[in-house]
Amino acid sequence: MAVTKDDTMPVHSSEDIVWVRQAVRTWAVGLGFDLVDQTKLVTAASELARNTVDYGGGGTVKLEAINDGVRHGLRLTFEDHGPGIPDIKLALQDGYTTGSGLGLGLGGTKRLVNEFDIESRSGEGTRVCITRWK
Amino acid sequence: MVERIAILKMGDFLLVTIQVDMHDRLAITLQEDLTDRIASTSAKGVLIDISALEVVDSFIGRMLGNIAAMSRVLDAETVVVGMRPAVAITLVELGLSLRGVRTALNVEKGMNLLRASLRSPAE
Numbered sequence: 001m002a003v004t005k006d007d008t009m010p011v012h013s014s015e016d017i018v019w020v021r022q023a024v025r026t027w028a029v030g031l032g033f034d035l036v037d038q039t040k041l042v043t044a045a046s047e048l049a050r051n052t053v054d055y056g057g058g059g060t061v062k063l064e065a066i067n068d069g070v071r072h073g074l075r076l077t078f079e080d081h082g083p084g085i086p087d088i089k090l091a092l093q094d095g096y097t098t099g100s101g102l103g104l105g106l107g108g109t110k111r112l113v114n115e116f117d118i119e120s121r122s123g124e125g126t127r128v129c130i131t132r133w134k
Numbered sequence: 135m136v137e138r139i140a141i142l143k144m145g146d147f148l149l150v151t152i153q154v155d156m157h158d159r160l161a162i163t164l165q166e167d168l169t170d171r172i173a174s175t176s177a178k179g180v181l182i183d184i185s186a187l188e189v190v191d192s193f194i195g196r197m198l199g200n201i202a203a204m205s206r207v208l209d210a211e212t213v214v215v216g217m218r219p220a221v222a223i224t225l226v227e228l229g230l231s232l233r234g235v236r237t238a239l240n241v242e243k244g245m246n247l248l249r250a251s252l253r254s255p256a257e
Contacts, residue, residue: 014158021155021189039189039220043228046191050158094229108192108228 005065011078012058017049020061024076027063031072033134040112041074041132047109048078048128056080056126066131073114073133081125088118139164141171146178147248148210153186161197168201172208179248180205183241185216195230202235211251212236215244 009023010016024045028038045061052059059080066073085091094107106128110116115131137160142149148171150164168180180201184190190198202212215238217225225232238244 018155018157025188036220036223039218039224040227042189043191043224046189046193047228050191050193108230111227111229112224 002067002069003064004067006062008060008062010058011049011052011061011080013053017046017053020049021046023063024074027065027074031065031074031134033074033132037132037134041076044109044112044130044132045076047106048076048130051106051126051128052078052080055085056082058082059125068133071133073131075129075131077127077129079125079127084122084124084126085118085120086122088120092118137163138167141167143171143175143177146252147245148172148175148177148180149183150180151183151186155188156194158193161194165197165201165204169204169208172205172210177210178252179210180212181241181244181248182212182214183216183244184214184221185218185240187221188218190217190221190225192228192230195225195228195232198232198235211248213238213244213247215239215241 009020011020021042024042025038028041033041049061052061057080059078062077064075066075092106092110109130113130113132117129118126120126139150139152139160148168150168171177172180182198182201198214205212213236217237236247238247
């Protein structure tokens with residue numbers, strides 16, 4: 001898998017969430033994603049960025065344009081050093097929330113992308129990696 | 135300086151056109167401003183135009199639901215108009231169906247819906 005371009009952005013405030021949305025939109029357009037796929041990617045990024053701010057106490061997102069030899073893709077990795085998610089299986093269920101959201105964050109976000117990978121350790125933080133292929 | 139989204143009064147209705155990519159606090163401010171204005175103007179309807187919004191995530195979706203619910207309690211109807219097709223597809227896949235929020239394709243149809251609800255109040 002080749003990474004053709006990458007960038008890392010801070011995710012600490014509600015303004016940062018807007019910047020992340022705009023960056024993901026620009027990258028998705030640049031990679032030639034159609035409008036629906038752009039919208040799904042930006043929405044997924046918005047959900048995860050908000051989780052990073054609200055539950056993770058802030059963190060970063062790494063944007064990567066990738067190519068597996070056949071397809072182009074956009075990979076986003078959100079990382080924080082917050083309290084972590086004790087029960088990931090539960091957190092991925094629709095309707096589950098501990099905060100002010102709708103409880104659609106993780107389960108819903110998973111449906112908007114092709115690959116979804118989450119790692120979390122209690123007391124150490126959370127890392128969520130999503131990829132959408134074109 | 136406090137950023138705000140303008141709320142226009144037109145007869146018995148309040149009109150809001152969201153033209154910026156709202157950060158969360160701006161969305162909360164709009165929600166509070168709208169409920170204040172409904173109470174102070176005795177508005178009978180609220181029309182929210184989201185045709186410029188390229189993304190509606192769960193937070194904005196929740197805000198739209200809250201506005202609809204709060205305005206109902208204050209005896210006003212809310213109609214959300216102009217949702218882009220790509221946004222609608224994404225929202226449904228995300229699992230958000232905006233239950234309790236009335237929608238219309240454009241401002242004209244939304245206004246007709248509000249006028250009709252004034253003539254025959256919802257049961």
